[in-house]
Amino acid sequence: MESEGGRMGDAQEVDDATLVRAAQAGDQRAFRQIVERYQRRVYRVARGLTRSHEDADDLAQEAFLRAWRALDRFRVGEPLYPWLARIVTNLAYSLFRQRRRRPETSIEPLVEAGMQWGVDDDPSAHAADRERSAYLAEAFEALSEDHRAILVLRVVEGMSYDEIARTLEIAPGTVMSRLSRARTELKTRLEARTRETR
Amino acid sequence: MTHLTPEQLSAFMDGGLPARENAAAAAHVESCEACRAALASLRADDAALAGALTDDPGDAYFATFAARVAERVAAEGARAAVAPQTGSAGAGGGGFVADVSRASAARPKRETSPWYDIGSWFRTPTRLAWVGGVATLIVAAGVVLMTVRESGVPELRDAKLLERGSQGAARAPAPMDAPGAGAESSGPGTQGSATGDEESRLNDADARSPESNEAARGALPSRAREMKRLPGGEDVPVGPDRVPGFAQPPATPTAPPAEPGQTTHVTRQRRAVPLAAGEQERAGQAKADTKDETGASGAPVPEAQPAPPPTAARSIEKAKPAAESLSGTTDRLQSAPSGVRGGRSDELKTTIDSRLCGSVVDARGAPVAGAQVVISDHGVTAITDASGHYCLDAAPGTHPLSVFAVGFTPLRKDVSFTPGAAVEPLVVRSVEVLPGTMGATRALLRDETVTTTPGVPDSMRAVWSAAERATAEAQREGTAARFDVAGVAWNDVVARMPRGDAEIEARFRLADVRYRAWELEPTPGRAAEARRTLREFIDRAPAGPRQDRARTMLARVGA
Numbered sequence: 032m033e034s035e036g037g038r039m040g041d042a043q044e045v046d047d048a049t050l051v052r053a054a055q056a057g058d059q060r061a062f063r064q065i066v067e068r069y070q071r072r073v074y075r076v077a078r079g080l081t082r083s084h085e086d087a088d089d090l091a092q093e094a095f096l097r098a099w100r101a102l103d104r105f106r107v108g109e110p111l112y113p114w115l116a117r118i119v120t121n122l123a124y125s126l127f128r129q130r131r132r133r134p135e136t137s138i139e140p141l142v143e144a145g146m147q148w149g150v151d152d153d154p155s156a157h158a159a160d161r162e163r164s165a166y167l168a169e170a171f172e173a174l175s176e177d178h179r180a181i182l183v184l185r186v187v188e189g190m191s192y193d194e195i196a197r198t199l200e201i202a203p204g205t206v207m208s209r210l211s212r213a214r215t216e217l218k219t220r221l222e223a224r225t226r227e228t229r
Numbered sequence: 230m231t232h233l234t235p236e237q238l239s240a241f242m243d244g245g246l247p248a249r250e251n252a253a254a255a256a257h258v259e260s261c262e263a264c265r266a267a268l269a270s271l272r273a274d275d276a277a278l279a280g281a282l283t284d285d286p287g288d289a290y291f292a293t294f295a296a297r298v299a300e301r302v303a304a305e306g307a308r309a310a311v312a313p314q315t316g317s318a319g320a321g322g323g324g325f326v327a328d329v330s331r332a333s334a335a336r337p338k339r340e341t342s343p344w345y346d347i348g349s350w351f352r353t354p355t356r357l358a359w360v361g362g363v364a365t366l367i368v369a370a371g372v373v374l375m376t377v378r379e380s381g382v383p384e385l386r387d388a389k390l391l392e393r394g395s396q397g398a399a400r401a402p403a404p405m406d407a408p409g410a411g412a413e414s415s416g417p418g419t420q421g422s423a424t425g426d427e428e429s430r431l432n433d434a435d436a437r438s439p440e441s442n443e444a445a446r447g448a449l450p451s452r453a454r455e456m457k458r459l460p461g462g463e464d465v466p467v468g469p470d471r472v473p474g475f476a477q478p479p480a481t482p483t484a485p486p487a488e489p490g491q492t493t494h495v496t497r498q499r500r501a502v503p504l505a506a507g508e509q510e511r512a513g514q515a516k517a518d519t520k521d522e523t524g525a526s527g528a529p530v531p532e533a534q535p536a537p538p539p540t541a542a543r544s545i546e547k548a549k550p551a552a553e554s555l556s557g558t559t560d561r562l563q564s565a566p567s568g569v570r571g572g573r574s575d576e577l578k579t580t581i582d583s584r585l586c587g588s589v590v591d592a593r594g595a596p597v598a599g600a601q602v603v604i605s606d607h608g609v610t611a612i613t614d615a616s617g618h619y620c621l622d623a624a625p626g627t628h629p630l631s632v633f634a635v636g637f638t639p640l641r642k643d644v645s646f647t648p649g650a651a652v653e654p655l656v657v658r659s660v661e662v663l664p665g666t667m668g669a670t671r672a673l674l675r676d677e678t679v680t681t682t683p684g685v686p687d688s689m690r691a692v693w694s695a696a697e698r699a700t701a702e703a704q705r706e707g708t709a710a711r712f713d714v715a716g717v718a719w720n721d722v723v724a725r726m727p728r729g730d731a732e733i734e735a736r737f738r739l740a741d742v743r744y745r746a747w748e749l750e751p752t753p754g755r756a757a758e759a760r761r762t763l764r765e766f767i768d769r770a771p772a773g774p775r776q777d778r779a780r781t782m783l784a785r786v787g788a
Contacts, residue, residue, distance in 0.1 A: 059302055066295040071285075074294070079282045095298045099306075164281035164639075173283065185243065186275045187282050189698075189707060192245035207245055211236040215271075218274060225601070 047111040055102050062102070064096050069112060073119050080123040080185035082172055094119035113197035116188070119152060120180050120198060127176055170220040180215035184206065185210055233257060233264055242271050244711040251710040256715050256754070269721055272296060272695035273635055585644070586620040589613050589632055589653035589686035597657060598688075600634035617654075632657055636691040659687035684731035689722065693735070694723050700742055711751035715742040716758065736766040737775060744782045759786045 045064070053061035073094055094229035097118055098105075105114060171179060177199075184190045184198055192206045201209070233241065233254055240246045241254045258264045445467035456741055589600045596617025603610045604623055611619040627645040636656040685693050696718035719739035726732040740762035747755035763783040770776045 056443075060298060063299045066298050070291055070294045071299075074286070074291075075283065076282075077286055078395060082282075084284070084286055088290075091294070092298055092301065096301050096305075099302045104651050164277065165280040167277055171278065182278065183282065186279050189702065189705075192240070192243065207240045209238055210243070210245075211239040214239055214271065214274065215235060217278070 038229050048107050051102065051105060051107050054099070055105075055107075062099055065098075065111070069115050072093075073115050075184055075187060076116050077123060079187045080120065080176075080179055081126065082168065086123075090119055090122045094122055096220060097122075098158050108193065110194065110195065110197065113190070114192045116190070116194075117185065117200070120184075123180075124176055128150045166224050167217075167221060170217055170224055171221055174213065174216060177209065178216060181206065181210050182217065232261065238264065238267055239271060241714065242275075242699075243270055244699075244706060244714050246710070247300060248710055252711065254750075255710075255713045255717060259720070265717070265721055268717065269692060269695070272698075272718070273691045276691055276695055276698070277635060294377075337357050401430045466491075582619045583623065583625055583648055585623040585628070585646045585652060586618065587644075588617040589619065589634070590617055590654045590656055592656060592658055593687065594654075594688060596632050596689065597637065600632050600637070601658065602655070603631045603633070604628045605631055630655065636687065654735070657687075659690050684729055684734075686727065686731075689726060689731075690719075692722050692725065696735075696738065700738065703745070707749070709746045709755070712742045712746035712749065713755075716746060716762075733766070733771075736762065736769055737779070740766045740779060740782070744786065746767070747786060756786050761781075 047065070047068075050061045050065050050068075053116070054065060069080060070091065074087055074091040077090040078084065080138070081087050081090065094115060098115055101118075105111075171182065181195060184195045190198065192203050194207045195205045195210075196203075199206075237246065237254055238251070241258065244251070246254055258268060368693045411698065429602065585604070589597045591597050591600065596613070596615070598613055598615045598617060599618070600613045600619075601610060602613065602619045602621065604621055606628055609621050609623065611621050623646060625648050626687055627643050627667045630640075630644045631643050632640040632642075632655050634657055637659055640655060640657050642655060644652060644655075694717065699711075699715040699718040703715045716739060719735060719742060723732065723739050726735050740759065742753065743759040743762045747759040760783065763779050763786070766778050767776055770779065
């Protein structure tokens with residue numbers, strides 16, 4: 032965006048730590064660079080979790096704002112992106128809670144899914160209009176928050192297990208098992224959905 | 230070695246297994262066909278999900294995004310810059326989220342009481358309202374249930390009266406009224422179901438009233454309505470519609486000799502045999518067997534059907550679907566209207582019997598297997614077979630068809646279908662999977678991964694992009710384990726790729742990741758893999774800089 036006056040030479044790769052230190056010292060331009068660097072990714076996590084552009088826009092902005100406020104407590108040297116991703120993920124969680132969109136726990140996922148899909152007036156009518164990816168998104172939205180989050184971080188964002196563990200504050204072993212369960216559940220739901228249209 | 234668990238497989242695909250476990254898993258996957266298939270399926274799922282969840286609002290949106298954030302930051306910048314020193318900066322253990330966001334954004338572990346804490350149900354107005362609502366619902370449901378049961382009684386009585394009436398009427402004209410077959414025969418007075426028959430026999434003593442069937446019908450409006458609804462019309466009163474529900478099972482064991490009227494029943498039987506999509510092939514095979522029978526099948530097969538002797542039954546069963554599918558693909562539609570079955574019921578059957586068969590192909594005309602084809606106004610679905618063929622039950626006319634296949638953009642098309650005429654193939658276009666699905670790593674690895682590769686068949690796109698993805702991850706992580714994973718993915722591609730430029734490209738990619746794995750962490754196994762794949766590439770590749778590069782690599786590994 033704005034030309035970086037003197038240090039044009041290495042402006043290309045000023046590392047995160049430098050930017051964070053500058054921002055911690057109150058340099059808003061440095062923070063803006065951080066935003067520019069991570070905006071797409073943060074937005075993508077928000078979008079993946081909320082499935083709505085408006086929500087994602089709100090959450091992404093809010094996430095950066097909170098990051099700015101909390102920047103002093105960020106330990107320089109930690110990877111920055113998982114930290115940002117964690118903020119936006121947590122914001123999404125609290126948004127879900129606010130709206131009471133779905134039950135808090137992920138019990139009876141299939142029953143719930145069946146009920147959700149059961150209210151569809153006529154599956155065959157829907158079959159024509161919806162694409163397969165829409166089915167997939169639908170099945171995804173029916174997953175628990177935890178499962179959605181881990182799938183977004185891994186599949187959309189391509190985070191490593193270590194990064195995911197940092198973002199979600201869980202053990203790496205838990206990443207492995209939760210991710211596998213999330214994938215299985217998604218598949219099961221998708222198959223149930225497909226069977227229904229048959 | 231035992232198979233990998235789903236968890237291991239999923240972690241292996243992500244390169245998330247601990248190093249030692251990873252090596253073992255890689256070795257196993259190499260040798261395990263099923264695991265490779267499972268892995269490929271997992272990858273395809275991931276690619277599809279990434280595609281479904283990635284919506285980019287465009288550069289215009291991001292061009293202003295930072296500015297908007299900066300504005301908000303500036304608005305409170307002064308405050309934030311002055312105030313923050315209150316907390317101990319960076320001291321909060323592993324927690325890097327500030328209490329600001331924690332307070333509102335962190336997930337409260339258990340702020341709600343468990344559901345079994347009944348007292349809590351009445352603590353807030355909202356909950357009280359919910360509890361009240363649920364209670365009301367339960368009461369309402371009870372009332373409805375009682376009402377329904379109440380009103381059920383007269384109907385039952387009516388039904389009994391009808392049984393008696395029909396019993397009286399049936400005595401005279403249809404004495405061969407055996408269970409099962411009786412219900413199907415087109416004679417009058419057979420609307421009694423199997424259980425109805427039993428009941429009427431019990432009531433025989435007092436049921437000998439002389440009232441006719443017609444009278445019974447007239448006296449019992451509810452019954453009469455039910456009968457009129459049936460498609461058989463005047464000459465075939467009501468029996469047939471009840472047939473599928475009740476009469477079929479008893480018919481097989483003790484069926485009496487067939488009467489002419491039973492042709493109807495037989496055709497129904499035939500219709501009930503489901504014909505799976507792609508059965509034409511089987512039908513083709515069976516053609517020879519059935520050829521001599523087809524001459525006779527016009528009449529005798531239906532005749533024989535109702536009472537097949539136990540041994541002969543089997544062979545007839547076999548011949549039936551074969552003949553069925555034969556006519557289904559070629560001339561069923563012509564034969565149906567001109568067949569023995571008469572009148573309006575025939576039309577009905579035609580609509581159900583006729584099948585729309587066609588194929589799904591990609592842009593190059595190659596068949597697409599496993600695609601889902603849906604007639605949306607019927608809600609009928611079929612999956613294409615290996616040769617891209619599908620068949621659907623559909624009436625002649627124009628139908629909106631939808632095709633869904635992994636790796637292809639969904640297709641929606643109105644297809645008009647006239648019996649006898651071939652339906653043109655449905656052409657699906659492949660999805661742009663390669664650049665769109667990489668997420669965060671996309672920007673980082675643009676130059677490395679998104680080389681457009683011409684000549685990758687559409688059916689291979691998903692597998693190919695999965696391999697590219699794995700490679701990108703490996704390059705990002707820079708670990709040998711990751712390159713092993715990418716190697717497995719490319720191996721998969723190479724194994725399935727038809728020969729051609731793309732196949733040579735895949736071989737190079739395979740050799741390359743194998744080589745890099747070896748380079749990062751040399752083991753004898755990796756060296757052997759790198760040597761083998763490099764050699765295979767060199768054998769297939771045209772002379773040029775790439776081949777030279779491969780030779781250099783091979784020399785380094787040590788030929």
